[in-house]
Amino acid sequence: MVLDDPKARVEGPGAPQGRDDAPWQHDKKKDELEHVGKPIRKVDARSKVAGLTQFADDMTLPRMLHMKLLRSTKAHAEIVKIDTAAAEALPGVKGVLTGKDMPTPFGILPVSQDEHALCPDRVRFVGDPVVAVAATEEEIAWDACRLVDVEYRELRTIGGVHEAADHDEPRLHDYGVRGNIHRLENLEFGDLKDGFERADHVREDTVWFEGNTHLPMEQHATLAHFDKDGKLTIWSSTQTPHYLHRALARVLAPLPAHRIRVIACPNGGGFGGKSDPFNHEICAAKMSMLTGRPVKIALTREEVFWCHRGRHPVLMRSKIGVTKTGRITALDFHSFLDGGAYGSYGTASTFYTGALQTVTYPVENYHFRGARFFTNKAPCGPKRGHGTVQPRFALEVQLDKVACDLGLDPAQMRLDNLAERDSLTANFLRIGSMGLGPCIEKVVEGSGWKERRGKREVLANGRVRGLGIACSSYLSGAGLPIYWNGMPHSGVQLQLDRSGLCTVFCGSTDIGQGSDSVLGWIVGEVLGIDPLDIKVVTSDTDLTPVDLGSYSSRVTVMTGNAAMQAAERARDILAKGVGEKLEVPASRLVFHGGRVFDAQDPEVGMTFKEAIGFTEAAVGTIGTVGSYTPPKSPARFRGGGVGPSPSYSYSACVVEVEVDPETGVYSVPHVWMAHDIGRALNAAVAMGQIEGSIYMGLGEAMMEEMAYRDRSHKGKRVFVHKIPSMLEYKSPSAFEMPECTTYVIEDPDKNGPFGAKEVGQGPLLPIMPAVANAVFDAVGVRVDENPISFEKVFAAMHAEDKRYGPAADDSGVPTVDFGESLKVKTPWQGGDGKASNDPHRTKKAAK
């Protein structure tokens, strides 16, 4: 039985908003905390380093079949005919599926249910799956795929944003705005005209950010087992078991969701690349239902590139107006996203390219226009920093140029124009704690910024040194769930066993970031027990309450708050039982060091195990629940659902480069990164996230790109990923990893457990612009394109305008009619968060 504490009963839809009901945690001084803030090891660390963790591909079941997918060899084509007879006849082949076996479309967002487990009639990129084959051996399944005959009728390929804007036909999908435009957003906050008029300086820049992918070490794998009792279990490398659960139930209907069990295995890296429900997962489930045997699929590295969902290529045009001191009076920002073949998270991605420009420095008036296009590439989606990375690059490079134009120190200019804590932005995002100032001060001091910047120091090997700065901010969890509902975003159950064991059940998924450990640390802190003694059971839809998944840096704040609530409730129950036994008022009891004792006389007390025993005898089996729903956002305009978050993290970064002026080849010897995490639940693990972000960010800055081969020969066009392998998709090795100086800044936020904010994604964002700005500091050229590869630095050095990038005027971007903007008054104009001219809302109201 689960005890229901009437004091903490959930009112209305969802759990308490924020954690205003638990102010004690923020008041606790750091040295009063027993586990939080200590560098204790992760609950799963030893298994991981010993190689004993069971990933999805490590699993086998008796009579298991191996599945392979035959994928499209055409970038864009109609499927005329599929003949699987020869494959089915191959000895060892036990099952073959095609699109007609799973006709229901699916997709991560309710507004873009545009994918199929297997393409029924159309393929949209090289790698789109067409046929699934299961056999007794993986080799047989591969051979059988080669025996399938697929006849295609090729369609014109749409290869990028310009081509998509210029060609409405053929349409990739029969939904969206028009032609191959998937989404168009047009949001205007305040009075742009006035903002630009009041500006002392105005400049326009056009910037291109090429796509890149997550490159997790673990290739996606799935094992599905439809048992004889009619129940389906699926083990998969997924970051979002709950959303996979929903997609499976949708496609496999009439099999109901409660007969499907999704277990997310430990992920060998996710970074957003395992956040969508995938075709191979659904195929494995269906294949197991077809054959009555367990079915496994382990993707090749190339197939991981086809799954993609990585960084959108985005072309951006930004017009900025500033005062003499660098205060932004107006920002007019356009983004053009190359979405690839499917919707994925693209609607959210589009909004994110416009959402967070306002949370680092105040933007007095802001106009954002975003367009997402369908193209014949592997679908883009959320990668670490989801949609905010590209505009952050554009903005931070532009601000560096602004500082240069105005003759200001780029670091000081940022410091002089910080967003305010506890404020609303132009687009109605609520900022809570705000530690960007100390972050900038730390990296400026640590890097010797003031003495070393602008010196163009020439080293013994002829290379020239430069320093660049950039800042950023990121959300600690999306304010809204993927699908509309009023239920909590995260749920936790606690079970206290008379053995002394405390078990935490939560639907969250550890993708290496340490979310399982976060549950242990928080529950351990509240109950005063060793986190390593706590059993953490996560990401199993049969056993654990729903958590929406490991995305949008939401887990520490959301599961943390839910775990804290469950633990507080357990503590209250135990305090009652122990208090009665010891004849001490419950309010005087302390939970610490594995004991429960009287604060006034610590000798009067008992062990945690005894506390459970006495309480269980008094009230029965002990279990509690906790849940969390983010606070309601003041943004009430259409599109205002993307950007709000319980809190925002802040990062500042200085990058040092050494550029070979003869060739453009450069290295990054040192990075200083300061991150405002609110409060570090474990600074050692937080620093791991920061340094991991530096590594990933440098990969994006220096070399990573989802480049495509676009070649034609005798009227035949081939359009395929240029380098889908670990060797040729260039990503940094340990050798390129620089010296990192990491500063963990703590500015506690009231919405976070113990004040914690996110750290998993934010520190990635400033790296790319800081590298671009450092290259400028070293050799005086602007690379307005990411990656900032050697060739581009060289080209910029030999260009007349000392710049490399897309055409700087309007010709650099596609012509798109964005229609009328949605007009929202800013808070300082007296706005109420609603748009003044929303035709949709007006229509609704009229009804």
Place this chain on the structure above:
Amino acid sequence: MLRLPTFTYHTPKSATEAVAIAKQHGKAAMYVAGGTDLYPNMKRRHQTPEQVISLRDVPELHSLEVLEDGRLQIGAMVTLTALEHYPHLKAHYPALAHAVREISTPLLRNMGTIGGNLMLDTRCTYYDQTHEWRESIDFCMKSKEDAICWVAPGSPRCWAVQSSDTVPVVCALEAEVELADEHGTRMIKADELYQDDGIEYLTKKPEELLTKITLPAPGRWRASYTKLRRRDTYDFPVLGVGAAIWFGDDGKVEKANIRLGGAGSYAIPATKSEDMLVGNELTDELIAEAGNAAMKPARTMDNTDLDVYWRRKVAPIYVARAIRACLP
């Protein structure tokens, strides 16, 4: 994961036995040394030999000795790691030791051999892809007889790139290699082992076995290797300059060999640059001029990593650096 095709694995105990097996199976057989090139290629179905002849158990291929006349003789199966740490090589052939260290990663050098590296298949971004990827471009001529070369669609030949780090150095040093077949052995200049074709990049018969490499005795020459690539860890060269320069008593250049790896289907001699150096002292101006002249015979194409135009533009700088590194 990518799986190997099925094959029969042979473990001959002598070179004679190995050659006999190869001769017996003809085109269906391939030798394997370290397997770091062949096995990944087999997984991608570049080569699908039904008979794989391992050279691991052939004792004479593992020898490593300094001959009486001072030359160094290296068995084809000596691993790159063993060679890298061989004191005699480090002391007297630092350019080759450097080139060996530049090959891939320590793990792969533990398995990879000098013989295997000299035989390394030519590479191309249209070719070094999985079977499925190559299906999507309807293959290229290195994969399929009637297909085009995607790098140069009008071209009758394949432009896959010589990508071994040791070949430019070994050729510049005028090393010799020993080949064995059923009739016995023959010695040829390393240069003569290669030809300008991305598919038939070796001149030897398929069953001929590379057994030994012989380096010239230390003397009045100095050599260097300069490599251009994106990451200074495990990337293949997109330019690998091997240079060997013989100096006279007067300090002037008597002979110069410059080989450009990663710039065509074989290690291309930069003959014009070589000619410019001979009879002269190596001044900064001359080195720069020789660098600028080097790329005339190169065939740099858009089929490796990094932008092709940039590679052409920075190549002279790397050639000049290679020449400069030979200064006594």
